[in-house]
Amino acid sequence: MLDHEQVVVRSGRRSRLPVIVAVHSTALGPAAGGLRLWHYPDWRDGLTDALRLSAAMTAKFAVAGLPSGGGKAVVALPEGMVLDPDRRRDVLEDVADTVESLGGTYATGPDVGTGPDDMAVIGTTTRHVFCRPARLGGSGDSSPHTARGTLAALRAVSRRLYGTASLDGRRLAVAGLGRVGTELARLLAAEGAALTVTDVDQDKRKTGHELGADWVAPDEILAAPVDIVVPAALGSCLTRQSVTRLRCDAVVGPANNQLATPDVADLLHRRGVLWVPDYVASAGGVVHAVSVEVHRLSAEEARARVDAIEHTVTDLLTTADAQDLSPAQAATALVRQRLAAADPAGRSA
Ligand code: PPY
Incomplete structure (x- = not known):
């Protein structure tokens, strides 16, 4: 279909x-x-x-509450x-x-x-x-805002798992040092997080070094013994196989389409790994761009919208718990509900 x-x-x-x-x-x-x-x-x-x-973009806008x-x-x-x-x-x-x-x-x-x-x-x-x-006249590079939004999602997860939104002293593994991954790693390092990083591009080792991060090979990053793994490279990194190697409490990152197949979300949940759907955690870039360019919000207001991803994730995790769903299931339900409200004929659900 x-x-x-x-x-x-x-x-x-x-x-x-x-x-x-x-x-x-x-x-x-x-x-x-x-x-x-x-x-x-x-x-x-x-x-x-x-x-x-x-x-995924439809889902991203629906969860972010934007009319796009x-x-x-x-x-x-x-x-x-x-x-x-x-x-x-x-x-x-x-x-x-x-x-x-x-x-x-x-x-x-x-x-x-x-x-x-x-x-x-x-x-x-x-x-x-x-x-x-x-x-x-544009809103410029979206990647710093995507990074900031991911940090907001990480704060919500940290509060849930460790009782504090601060990432100081937390161990995170950032997989991918592209524009968003590097910016996010910088924000995390500035806050005092202990970082393990990788990229398929060996030249990025230098960036890792500047951040005071440990470097591992790309095929080792998912198995790093850290608190949270942050996928920030190309998609489909979470497979049935790779998920069995995880040694973290949560996976939260800005990469789009992290799941190789949809059933991997259930597998993560069964293994007790908290996965925030990529389209929830990665919305900062579009939230900023649409807020500034369509809704004509000030830079400050747009930033507040990006930071509000923390509340979106907190609400999602609360709903998931209350309804005994995985965060992925709760997010899917929210997307369906918002699309159905806009389009009762159900054309796009
Ligand atoms: C994404 O968030 O995956 C994007 O496609 C980035 C983006 C940023 C701003 C406007 C449209 C898309």
């Missing part, structure tokens, strides 16, 4: 690369979600990613392809054409492989784009 309202797959007029836009649901409002510029063995893997990521729908764009690069600046511009203009052709049903933003400068290029063709640089 196709759960999505609309999926566009085009060969880019300039780049000849597959440009994919998946609009999962506009039940709560126009769809938004970032542009992922990434390598895939086959463009169909990019399509699969877009389908899953856009559905879920979408995502993916340009599937063949393995090993390096984009020179001209070719990159071609790709971005191809995406911009596709976004513009959707007439506001979908607005794009940054995701893995793209940032504010790319949004500036897209913004020359379409106004349906978030996170352009501030000098161009």
Whole structure:
């Protein structure tokens, strides 16, 4: 069954690369979600990613209480392809054409492989784009806000598990030192957390060193003996197999689509590992962008909305306990309820 309202797959007029836009649901409002510029063995893997990521955006907005729908764009690069600046511009203009052709049903933003400068290029063709640089009237880089929102989620979990929102002295393993992972690791280190980190890019060892963090190989991070594991890299890290190796109390991080398959959420719950769904913990970036660019809130108000993720997570954990559900089940129920309230016909539930 196709759960999505609309999926566009085009060969880019300039780049000849597959440009994919998946609009999962506009039940709560126009769809938004970032542009992922990434390598895939086959463009169909990019399509699969877009389908899953856009559905997660619907859930992300629903739980965050924002009137936006879920979408995502993916340009599937063949393995090993390096984009020179001209070719990159071609790709971005191809995406911009596709976004513009959707007439506001979908607005794009940054995701893995793209940032504010790319949004500036897209913004020359379409106004349906978030996170352009501030000098161009956008809300800028979303990654610090995603990091801050994840920290808020971690505080809620810490309070629940250890009776304090402070992460001072807490042991955390951050898997992935991209823009969000690095910023989050900085915030955690500044608060006095003891960090173990990794990245597939060995050059990031230096960043780890600067943070005073221990470095382990990527395939060891999930099994690190820490309080909380923080997935901050690409998705599908939580598999039936990897979950059996966890030695932590909780898994909470900003990476999208952490579960390889949905049943892994139950497995985590049965093993007594508290998992906050990725679409709850990672909402800071979109919450900030939409608050500033759509709702015209001040920087301070937008920040308060990001920090409110702490309350969202606390409420979720409380509801889950009261109803004897896992946090994932409680979050799914909340998403269903909010979509059904907006769209009683149930088109997008
Ligand atoms: C995400 O949160 O996964 C995103 O796609 C990032 C984003 C940020 C701002 C607007 C739209 C998407």
